[in-house]
Amino acid sequence: MTAMTNIVFIRHTAHDFLGNKIPGRLSGVHLNALGVKQAEQVGERLSILPIDAIYCSPLERTCETAAPLAKRLHIKPQISEAFNEVDMGEWTNKMFSELDALPEWRNWNAFRSSTLPPRGESMLDVQARVVRQVYELRPCYRCVAIFSHGDVIRAALAHFLGLHVDLLSRIEIDPGAVSLVQVYQTTAVVRVVNANALDTELLPQLSDH
Numbered sequence: 206m207t208a209m210t211n212i213v214f215i216r217h218t219a220h221d222f223l224g225n226k227i228p229g230r231l232s233g234v235h236l237n238a239l240g241v242k243q244a245e246q247v248g249e250r251l252s253i254l255p256i257d258a259i260y261c262s263p264l265e266r267t268c269e270t271a272a273p274l275a276k277r278l279h280i281k282p283q284i285s286e287a288f289n290e291v292d293m294g295e296w297t298n299k300m301f302s303e304l305d306a307l308p309e310w311r312n313w314n315a316f317r318s319s320t321l322p323p324r325g326e327s328m329l330d331v332q333a334r335v336v337r338q339v340y341e342l343r344p345c346y347r348c349v350a351i352f353s354h355g356d357v358i359r360a361a362l363a364h365f366l367g368l369h370v371d372l373l374s375r376i377e378i379d380p381g382a383v384s385l386v387q388v389y390q391t392t393a394v395v396r397v398v399n400a401n402a403l404d405t406e407l408l409p410q411l412s413d414h
Contacts, residue, residue: 210388211348212339213251214358215402217266218243218381226300228266229293236269243381247402248273251383254348256280260338261352262288270381271352287338288353294325317370328370332360343388358384365393 219240222228236244251274259275259282261267271282296304304310312320317328335357342349355378362376363369365386377399378384385397 208389210343210346211254212342212386212388213254213256213348213350214361214384214386215247215251215270215350215352216355216358216378216380216382217262217264217270217352218247220266223380224301226298227293227296227304228290229297230264230290231298233265235265240266240270240380243402244270245273247381247383248275248277250402251350252277254350256348256350258342258346258349259283259352260285260288260342260349262290262354262357264290264354267352267354271350274350282352285338287334288351288357290354291322291328291331291356292326293322295323296325314374315371317373328356328360328373331357332364332370335361336364339386339388343390362386362395362398365395 217236217240219237220228220234221237222234228234247270256274256278259271259278259280261271261282261284263284263286267288268282268284275282296310309320309323313322321327339361356373358378359373359376360370362384363373368375379399381402382399383397383402384399385395387394387396
């Protein structure tokens with residue numbers, strides 16, 4: 206059993222829905238040209254870390270982001286539903302401009318703990334599935350790279366920071382951003398939040414722990 210496990214969260218890189226529509230769990234959403242370039246950069250920069258497992262959401266955009274790192278490390282990514290995108294229900298594939306006028310959308314963004322998308326998933330359920338999986342992985346690995354989605358990573362970080370899920374908007378997770386949590390048996394330390402993989406200060410922070 207490992208005394209401490211480095212959990213490296215990476216958000217998928219750019220795709221054409223970003224800033225325009227909610228892809229949710231919609232299939233067929235692939236990285237665009239910028240996203241492919243960003244994924245290669247993430248893979249190159251993180252490949253020097255002592256990563257012994259790669260997990261990712263089942264959606265194409267996360268698997269494609271993980272692929273360059275997996276190729277460099279010769280590690281086959283393991284697909285986990287625990288790291289899947291939030292099920293956005295009836296809001297899937299909707300334009301943000303359509304949603305902005307809806308009171309339900311405003312409630313969802315202000316009061317995540319007690320509201321959910323129509324026929325969708327609650328943020329508390331998202332947080333529970335992610336954190337449960339992290340603690341299942343902790344005894345098995347020294348350093349795990351997890352490729353997931355913005356709100357899913359926010360939910361995990363909120364848990365480890367002791368932050369209420371209604372305050373998720375205070376945590377920014379950009380496409381391709383890297384966050385690091387060191388998880389022990391009875392505690393956790395958040396070391397890095399929303400770092401650019403190309404940041405020269407990031408790798409020493411990750412590799413020294």
